[in-house]
Amino acid sequence: MKKSTISIDKHFVVGDVDKRIYGSFIEHLGRAVYEGIYQPGSPFADEQDLRKDVVKLIKELNVPVVRYPGGNFVSGYHWEDGVGPKAERPEKIDLAWNVIETNQFGLNEFMDWTKKADTTAMMAVNLGTRGAEDAKNIVEYCNLDCGSYYSNLRKKHGYEKPHDIKLWCLGNEMDGPWQMGHKTASEYGRTAAEAGRIMKMVDPSIELVACGSSSLTMDTFGTWEDTVLSECYDQVDYLSLHQYYGNQANNTPDFLANTVAMDKFISSVISICDAVKAKKRKNKSIHLSFDEWNVWYHSHEQDQKLERWVKAPHQLEDIYNFEDALLVAGMMITMLRHADRVKVACLAQLVNVIAPIMTSDTGAWKQTIYHPFALISNYGRGTVLNTIVDTPIYESTHGDAPYLDCVCLMNEEEDTVTLFAVNKDLESPMEITCDLRQFSGYRVKDHVMLTHSDLKAINTEEHPENVAPVKADGAKIENGVLTAVLCDKSFHVITLGK
Known part of the structure; x- marks a missing residue:
C-alpha cells in the first residue's frame, strides 16, 4: 500500500475561497439553452418555459455565477435581437456554430432564470464584430x-x-482564428482598454475580465497575455484562462496527470500578470478567471x-x-490550491x-462529473490552507505526477477542516496521514467518496x-493525527470538526 503524508498549519494560508x-x-x-434551461411545451417547464427539473439540479450544485451568452x-x-416582444425577434445565422439562432431566449430571460437558479450573471460583450459603443449600451x-434611452428601453421591455x-x-x-473578429494582441488590448474604460464610466462598480x-497550446500564449495587459492593465480586474483536457490516447494515468499541466498553466499566467505589474509599477494585482475548463473530447467525432x-x-x-469525474475533482483541487x-x-x-x-x-439527470463539482462546491468554502503533500509520483507526459491530489480548507465560521x-x-x-494537533478536539464528522x-x-x-x-468509513483521528485509507481510483471528501 502506498503512503502519503499531508502537512497543514492553520497560520499558513493560501487565501480565502471566492x-x-x-x-x-x-x-x-x-x-x-433550448431544451436545456428553456423548453416551451415541456411538462417540466414553468410559466416562463424554464425547466424546473434543471433548476433543481443546478441549485444542488450551488453555482454562484454563470457566464453568458458565450x-x-x-x-x-x-x-438587442434577444430583448423585447418575442414575436418581433429575428432569426439569424450564428457563424460560431453554423446554426440558426431564434433569439426566443435572451438577456432578460437569462436574468429571470438566474434568480430561479439562485445564481448571478457574468455577462460577455461582443468585441469581435462590435466594440466599445455596444459595450456601453448593454451596461446602460x-x-x-x-x-x-437604454434604461428606458429595459423598462419598456417590462x-x-x-x-x-x-x-x-x-x-x-x-486570439483564436476561429473567432469572429479575432485580433492581434495589441489590437485586442487597445479595444479592451477603451471598451472597459467606457463601461466603467457608465457604471464604476463593475468588474472586468480581459481575454487571455x-x-x-496556442502559439500566442504568453506574449498575448503580456501585450494585452500592457494595454489594458488599468481598466481590467481579471485575466481569463481556458483549457480543456481529453483522453484520446486512452491512457488514464496520463489523463489524470493533466492536473500537473493545469498547475503549471496557472502559475505561468500569474507570473506574466505580476511581470506586467512590475513593469508598469502598479499596486493592484490582476486576478485570474478560469472561465472555461472541463473535459472535452468524447463528442468530437459525432460533431x-x-x-x-x-x-x-x-x-x-x-x-x-468515471475517470472524467476523477480529473474534474483534480482540476478543482488544483484551482483551489491557487485560491489567492x-x-x-x-x-x-x-x-x-x-x-x-x-x-431529455x-x-x-446527473452525469458523473456532476458529483465532484457538487461536493467541492458545497463543502469547499472558507480558507485554503497551504497543503504540503508528500506522496509517491509516477512518470507522465506532463512530467512527474503525484499519485495523490489534495487540498485542505479551514472554515472558521463552521469550525471545520x-x-x-x-x-x-x-x-x-493509499494510506494518508495528517497531523491535526492544532485543531484540538476535532473528530471525523463525515467521509464521502466517489469510486x-x-x-x-x-x-x-x-x-x-x-x-x-x-x-465511507475507516477515517479516524487518534492523538491528533488523522489516518485514512483511500481505495484505488477514488475521490474523497473528509470533513473534520468538533
Whole structure:
C-alpha cells in the first residue's frame, strides 16, 4: 500500500475561497439553452418555459455565477435581437456554430432564470464584430436607472429595476482564428482598454475580465497575455484562462496527470500578470478567471457530422465516465490550491453541452462529473490552507505526477477542516496521514467518496446513479493525527470538526 503524508498549519494560508470559483457557463450552443434551461411545451417547464427539473439540479450544485451568452457565440451576437416582444425577434445565422439562432431566449430571460437558479450573471460583450459603443449600451440597459434611452428601453421591455450585473467579460478567445473578429494582441488590448474604460464610466462598480490566450497550446500564449495587459492593465480586474483536457490516447494515468499541466498553466499566467505589474509599477494585482475548463473530447467525432443551419442540434454532448469525474475533482483541487489568485472559474458548460446535467423530453439527470463539482462546491468554502503533500509520483507526459491530489480548507465560521483528495493509483489503496494537533478536539464528522470498479462507467437516464457518492468509513483521528485509507481510483471528501 502506498503512503502519503499531508502537512497543514492553520497560520499558513493560501487565501480565502471566492465562491465564484464554483461558477459555470451557459452559451447559445447546441441544447444548452433550448431544451436545456428553456423548453416551451415541456411538462417540466414553468410559466416562463424554464425547466424546473434543471433548476433543481443546478441549485444542488450551488453555482454562484454563470457566464453568458458565450463563448464563441458572443463574438457575432447582437444582444438587442434577444430583448423585447418575442414575436418581433429575428432569426439569424450564428457563424460560431453554423446554426440558426431564434433569439426566443435572451438577456432578460437569462436574468429571470438566474434568480430561479439562485445564481448571478457574468455577462460577455461582443468585441469581435462590435466594440466599445455596444459595450456601453448593454451596461446602460442592464445597470442604469436614470431615464436614459437604454434604461428606458429595459423598462419598456417590462424590467423596471436594473439587473445590476457586476461581472463582465471583454469578448471571448480573441486570439483564436476561429473567432469572429479575432485580433492581434495589441489590437485586442487597445479595444479592451477603451471598451472597459467606457463601461466603467457608465457604471464604476463593475468588474472586468480581459481575454487571455485561448489555450496554453496556442502559439500566442504568453506574449498575448503580456501585450494585452500592457494595454489594458488599468481598466481590467481579471485575466481569463481556458483549457480543456481529453483522453484520446486512452491512457488514464496520463489523463489524470493533466492536473500537473493545469498547475503549471496557472502559475505561468500569474507570473506574466505580476511581470506586467512590475513593469508598469502598479499596486493592484490582476486576478485570474478560469472561465472555461472541463473535459472535452468524447463528442468530437459525432460533431463532424452535424448539418448546417439547423436549430439547437445535439452538439458537444460528451457522455462523461468515471475517470472524467476523477480529473474534474483534480482540476478543482488544483484551482483551489491557487485560491489567492484564481477568484472566478466557470465549468464549461452547465446543461447538455459538455455538461454535468443532461436532459431529455422525459427528464434530467446527473452525469458523473456532476458529483465532484457538487461536493467541492458545497463543502469547499472558507480558507485554503497551504497543503504540503508528500506522496509517491509516477512518470507522465506532463512530467512527474503525484499519485495523490489534495487540498485542505479551514472554515472558521463552521469550525471545520475539509480535505479533498484524489487517489490516482488505479490498482492500490493509499494510506494518508495528517497531523491535526492544532485543531484540538476535532473528530471525523463525515467521509464521502466517489469510486467505481470501471473507469469507463457512465450515468444514463435509465441508470442515473451508476456512478454516485457513497459514505465511507475507516477515517479516524487518534492523538491528533488523522489516518485514512483511500481505495484505488477514488475521490474523497473528509470533513473534520468538533
